[in-house]
Amino acid sequence: MTTAVVADADAVVENRPAGRASVVLRHFLRNRSALAGAAVLVLLFVLAFCGPLACHWSYTDIDYTALRRGPSARHWWGTNGIGQDVFAQTVRGLQKSLLIGLLVAVFSTALASLVGACAGYFGGWTDRALMFLVDLLLVFPSFLVIAIISPRLKAGGWIAFVGLLAVFGWMITARVVRSMTLSLKEREFVRAARFMGVGPFRIIWRHVLPNVASFLIIDATIAVGGAVMSETALSYFGFGVQPPDVSLGTLIADGTGSAVTYPWMFFFAAGLLVLFVLAVNLVGDGLRDAFDPTARRRTGRRG
Amino acid sequence: MGGEDPVLRVRDLRVAFGGVDAVRGVHLELRRGEVLGLVGESGSGKSTIALAVLGLLPDSATVSGSVRLDGVELRGAGDAALSRLRGNRIAMVFQDPLSAFTPVHRIGDQIAETIRAHRDISRRAARERAVELLDLVGIPEPRARAAAFPHEFSGGMRQRAMIAMAVANEPDVLLADEPTTALDVTIQAQVLDVLRTAQRATGAAMLLVSHDLGVIAGTADRVAVMYAGRIVETAPVHELFAAPRMPYTLGLIGAVPRLDGGTGTGMLVPIPGAPPAPGALPSGCSFAPRCPLADDVCRAAEPPLRKLADDHLVACRKAEELQGAAPADVFPVPEVPRTPAGPDDRPEVLRVTGLVKTFPLLKGVAFKRRVGSVYAVDGIDLRVRCGETLALVGESGSGKTTALFEVLGLSAPEGGSIEVLGQDVAGLTRQQAAALRGRTQIVFQDPMASLDPRMTVAGIIAEPLLARGVARAEAARRVPELLRQVGLEPGHADRFPHEFSGGQRQRIGIARALSVRPDLVVLDEPVSALDVSVQAGVLNLLRRLKAELGLAYLFVSHDLSVVRNIADRVSVVYLGRTVEAGAVREVFERPLHPYTQALLSAVPLPDPGVERRRARVLLAGDPPSPTQRHTGCRFRARCPLHAELAEADRERCVREVPQPVPHADDHVAACHFARPRAVLTAEA
Numbered sequence: 001m002t003t004a005v006v007a008d009a010d011a012v013v014e015n016r017p018a019g020r021a022s023v024v025l026r027h028f029l030r031n032r033s034a035l036a037g038a039a040v041l042v043l044l045f046v047l048a049f050c051g052p053l054a055c056h057w058s059y060t061d062i063d064y065t066a067l068r069r070g071p072s073a074r075h076w077w078g079t080n081g082i083g084q085d086v087f088a089q090t091v092r093g094l095q096k097s098l099l100i101g102l103l104v105a106v107f108s109t110a111l112a113s114l115v116g117a118c119a120g121y122f123g124g125w126t127d128r129a130l131m132f133l134v135d136l137l138l139v140f141p142s143f144l145v146i147a148i149i150s151p152r153l154k155a156g157g158w159i160a161f162v163g164l165l166a167v168f169g170w171m172i173t174a175r176v177v178r179s180m181t182l183s184l185k186e187r188e189f190v191r192a193a194r195f196m197g198v199g200p201f202r203i204i205w206r207h208v209l210p211n212v213a214s215f216l217i218i219d220a221t222i223a224v225g226g227a228v229m230s231e232t233a234l235s236y237f238g239f240g241v242q243p244p245d246v247s248l249g250t251l252i253a254d255g256t257g258s259a260v261t262y263p264w265m266f267f268f269a270a271g272l273l274v275l276f277v278l279a280v281n282l283v284g285d286g287l288r289d290a291f292d293p294t295a296r297r298r299t300g301r302r303g
Numbered sequence: 304m305g306g307e308d309p310v311l312r313v314r315d316l317r318v319a320f321g322g323v324d325a326v327r328g329v330h331l332e333l334r335r336g337e338v339l340g341l342v343g344e345s346g347s348g349k350s351t352i353a354l355a356v357l358g359l360l361p362d363s364a365t366v367s368g369s370v371r372l373d374g375v376e377l378r379g380a381g382d383a384a385l386s387r388l389r390g391n392r393i394a395m396v397f398q399d400p401l402s403a404f405t406p407v408h409r410i411g412d413q414i415a416e417t418i419r420a421h422r423d424i425s426r427r428a429a430r431e432r433a434v435e436l437l438d439l440v441g442i443p444e445p446r447a448r449a450a451a452f453p454h455e456f457s458g459g460m461r462q463r464a465m466i467a468m469a470v471a472n473e474p475d476v477l478l479a480d481e482p483t484t485a486l487d488v489t490i491q492a493q494v495l496d497v498l499r500t501a502q503r504a505t506g507a508a509m510l511l512v513s514h515d516l517g518v519i520a521g522t523a524d525r526v527a528v529m530y531a532g533r534i535v536e537t538a539p540v541h542e543l544f545a546a547p548r549m550p551y552t553l554g555l556i557g558a559v560p561r562l563d564g565g566t567g568t569g570m571l572v573p574i575p576g577a578p579p580a581p582g583a584l585p586s587g588c589s590f591a592p593r594c595p596l597a598d599d600v601c602r603a604a605e606p607p608l609r610k611l612a613d614d615h616l617v618a619c620r621k622a623e624e625l626q627g628a629a630p631a632d633v634f635p636v637p638e639v640p641r642t643p644a645g646p647d648d649r650p651e652v653l654r655v656t657g658l659v660k661t662f663p664l665l666k667g668v669a670f671k672r673r674v675g676s677v678y679a680v681d682g683i684d685l686r687v688r689c690g691e692t693l694a695l696v697g698e699s700g701s702g703k704t705t706a707l708f709e710v711l712g713l714s715a716p717e718g719g720s721i722e723v724l725g726q727d728v729a730g731l732t733r734q735q736a737a738a739l740r741g742r743t744q745i746v747f748q749d750p751m752a753s754l755d756p757r758m759t760v761a762g763i764i765a766e767p768l769l770a771r772g773v774a775r776a777e778a779a780r781r782v783p784e785l786l787r788q789v790g791l792e793p794g795h796a797d798r799f800p801h802e803f804s805g806g807q808r809q810r811i812g813i814a815r816a817l818s819v820r821p822d823l824v825v826l827d828e829p830v831s832a833l834d835v836s837v838q839a840g841v842l843n844l845l846r847r848l849k850a851e852l853g854l855a856y857l858f859v860s861h862d863l864s865v866v867r868n869i870a871d872r873v874s875v876v877y878l879g880r881t882v883e884a885g886a887v888r889e890v891f892e893r894p895l896h897p898y899t900q901a902l903l904s905a906v907p908l909p910d911p912g913v914e915r916r917r918a919r920v921l922l923a924g925d926p927p928s929p930t931q932r933h934t935g936c937r938f939r940a941r942c943p944l945h946a947e948l949a950e951a952d953r954e955r956c957v958r959e960v961p962q963p964v965p966h967a968d969d970h971v972a973a974c975h976f977a978r979p980r981a982v983l984t985a986e987a
Binding site for chain 2: 020023187188189191192193195196197198199202206207210211213291292293294
């Protein structure tokens with residue numbers, strides 16, 4: 001199937017060579033494990049957003065007749081200590097954590113690559129100013145700042161919280177991107193583009209960022225897990241997601257104590273988190289290989 | 304010396320790395336006192352042979368066959384046994400002298416260590432011997448220099464010290480693996496001279512591995528030509544160059560641009576295709592896919608190395624047909640493009656006068672302060688007319704590339720003036736600069752580094768078009784046409800750079816430069832990273848494109864043979880300053896400046912007859928550091944002419960900076976005592 005598509009592409013190439021985006025897409029689609037990861041991600045979203053519709057319990061409902069009951073037909077994944085339905089709670093938590101994890105990773109990586117690449121590429125005062133900002137944010141105890149600001153942002157809800165996590169999570173990545181940009185800037189292809197009259201932002205977009213993409217993608221996949229966990233830590237201290245609302249993090253935190261005695265209260269939430277991070281990593285690896293033309297050699301071209 | 308036993312005998316040597324054959328059945332004999340040149344392109348397995356003889360290959364290599372030193376088998380001998388031989392009876396001179404010395408020990412001590420490892424003499428005596436050896440290889444003040452560390456030596460001096468170390472124990476066999484490839488031509492001439500002296504002084508047999516036919520022609524007694532892991536022809540040096548009997552050797556000789564212009568039309572005879580990748584060898588003769596004479600028999604089985612004459616072995620079925628053939632008889636010669644020999648008043652596309660560029664030397668971590676300057680460019684003049692090729696020639700560190708980047712930067716220079724297409728760059732507005740950018744393009748030296756590895760070929764070629772605001776669809780439509788123009792398959796447009804060979808990548812770089820139909824193309828050493836047989840194709844392409852599109856080239860190179868082939872005019876720079884300029888033919892045949900004369904005489908000619916009888920102008924020492932400001936003529940410390948002058952005339956060289964003075968029409972030289980001297984032809 002895929003080989004047929006490739007053969008066709010070669011035939012029509014005479015008129016219109018494929019652009020980078022379509023090449024990356026084609027190679028991503030050829031990577032089985034990446035496709036599996038993407039499928040799992042889609043299924044998790046379906047579960048998170050359609051699950052509540054399938055279950056007649058809401059995450060706030062309390063069933064006084066069933067405290068700490070194991071999974072049954074009435075409560076699919078059992079109930080917790082005060083009789084709340086674990087399935088309803090987990091999918092509700094999953095909604096939050098999926099969005100928080102992915103959005104924080106995307107925002108912080110985007111911010112890091114923008115600031116890092118600009119600092120590295122332009123150098124001089126731009127570099128100094130941006131790096132001063134980075135160092136400033138690094139020395140601020142981010143936990144404290146978030147703790148102070150987040151109550152004031154109650155109105156913004158979890159989106160404001162995503163913003164806060166992203167703003168404090170990009171600095172180290174930016175420093176690495178900056179140093180990678182510094183060495184890329186001296187490479188001849190960047191110099192060639194400059195002499196050809198390609199604008200600086202275009203060079204950053206077309207030459208610098210694709211060449212640091214491997215690092216950015218790996219970093220973003222790690223950031224997804226990290227964001228979910230730091231959201232948990234903040235929620236534990238009473239910031240971020242507040243009861244009665246739940247996230248995977250709060251559920252795991254609550255369930256840890258009863259992991260051995262009432263495993264369903266812990267393992268469903270924990271299992272979904274593991275599955276989520278794993279899927280993101282598979283997709284990340286697939287994207288990295290798709291972006292890196294030399295990686296394909298090793299996995300074998302065209303079957 | 305013919306009858307005696309060879310000192311080193313290699314029989315059926317095979318080396319494979321992880322199942323991929325690098326060397327496939329090589330026979331070599333090295334007689335006492337002789338120099339055997341081993342020539343081949345990159346990947347042909349020539350360095351692997353040298354390492355296999357010493358038993359220095361990594362454990363991942365599978366080696367079979369036999370290597371005998373004076374009848375004693377070396378292969379399979381233990382490391383301890385080999386260690387007694389290495390540096391004692393067999394010694395090696397490596398390509399990169401910086402990595403061949405331990406940076407933390409003194410040069411003299413390292414040489415003494417080699418002696419003491421094999422001889423039972425006192426530390427003091429070994430040191431004395433080290434000083435003697437350094438003197439033998441021509442290092443000035445050997446006693447003082449013996450106490451220096453490797454980083455305090457220049458590249459040429461390190462290579463001399465390396466040779467001193469190699470001959471320290473008067474070995475029977477000297478293996479020199481590309482000993483001069485990393486050096487500038489004038490230094491290469493010195494080092495080759497030292498190598499010959501050292502080899503003669505010790506009476507060692509030498510295996511000289513090189514890709515440079517000129518070096519081989521000047522130094523070797525016998526030559527073995529390697530292709531795809533096998534020796535395809537062996538003959539005495541004169542016979543090999545005069546009457547090669549293997550199409551590959553013939554092609555190689557035809558593909559080398561010659562400093563003396565060679566014969567015929569000036570178009571090189573490229574060998575079609577590229578050398579096969581190890582592990583992807585064709586069945587039958589490995590050269591058959593590139594050989595115009597190949598027939599079905601050639602493609603069926605690999606021809607054995609057979610005896611043609613007494614000392615002439617060849618691995619080709621068609622050797623008899625090649626009796627007296629010239630390269631052009633065998634390989635298709637590209638047509639000579641007719642360059643319209645326009646009048647001299649063609650418009651100038653580039654005029655650079657008195658260009659100056661200095662870099663500050665900074666010190667300090669937090670607060671940088673200027674402690675000096677590097678005078679990278681200090682008075683370069685260039686003039687390129689429409690449809691003309693100007694070559695900018697100089698050794699490394701002479702400021703060629705800095706001058707280029709200054710021109711391409713299109714901003715006001717530190718000193719002097721730059722005019723591109725009649726516009727002075729000092730007063731350009733942003734729009735004007737952007738418009739000029741589209742009309743000057745660059746091709747870089749390293750075709751791998753200058754192509755973004757993450758972009759498809761189509762994206763790379765379309766980039767300058769997009770930068771000029773051409774619509775994406777229109778840019779994509781032009782890509783196949785450009786690929787065809789540089790001799791690549793349009794169907795390969797969606798591949799990535801790493802899927803191409805070096806020559807093909809350089810063609811992609813050229814296609815990218817041509818996409819916006821520039822007036823001036825700046826070529827920064829465009830063929831120096833390529834093998835000879837591939838280089839010829841790229842040079843011919845450049846000549847054809849110039850004729851077809853009326854391009855002007857600014858061609859930067861350190862390789863004077865290439866310059867002779869492609870350029871119309873040449874400008875020679877020394878330490879950031881133009882010393883001589885003029886028409887190529889005129890400058891090469893009647894060089895006026897002593898530096899140009901030395902440079903030309905240092906380039907080895909791939910013709911043993913001429914090469915061994917030429918006049919040589921050997922330069923003493925290394926180029927001085929560009930961090931000093933020179934009074935008077937900056938070349939005088941190394942100048943052979945200066946040394947011969949009378950006292951009063953010398954005074955003038957010290958006091959007065961020589962200005963460029965026109966001699967013949969268009970021939971300019973910056974020397975007070977310029978006089979022509981022919982250095983290309985054999986002396987009568």
